[in-house]
Amino acid sequence: MPQLYLSLGSNEGNREALLHQAIDAIDRLIGPVGGIATFIETEPWGFDSPHPFLNTALSVTTSLPPMEVLESTQSIERQLGRQSKSVGGHYHDRPIDIDLVFYDQLILTGERLILPHPLLAERLFVLEPLREIAPEFIHPILGRTIAELYTELRSRLS
Secondary structure, eight states: OOEEEEEEEEOSSSHHHHHHHHHHHHHHHTOOEEEEOOOEEEOOSSSOOSSOEEEEEEEEEOOSOHHHHHHHHHHHHHHTTOOOOOBTTBOOOOSOEEEEEEETTOOEEOSSOEESOTTGGGOHHHHHHHHHHOTTOBOTTTOOBHHHHHHHHHHHHO
């Protein structure tokens, strides 16, 4: 069965409780959660807000195809209070955000879903937790491991 990697974040409400609720819903609706990274606090990325995020990453074994995973994650977001998705690079505070990062080695470019996630190599808040649970996973387009991508981004940002 395919191995799915998700990035989760929350910067509104009880962030830790919302992340746990999302993880439970993912386990029930998408597939068994195999790995959960340590929750880390990060500054908002791409917008200004006084509310820091709590982020994590998950590995999930799923039998669902990618678009059904997307539908399920968006349904979970709505159930946990998310009103709207970020569109066109305009980000805002949100109680929960669930992004599909990898679906095995699948490369997909669709209107609603691009895999691997196109911005993951620019986001420490995705790479740091992902490195904890899948350091040797190789990005199917960039050909580098998560650990390598993390190290490269850290050195560029310092």
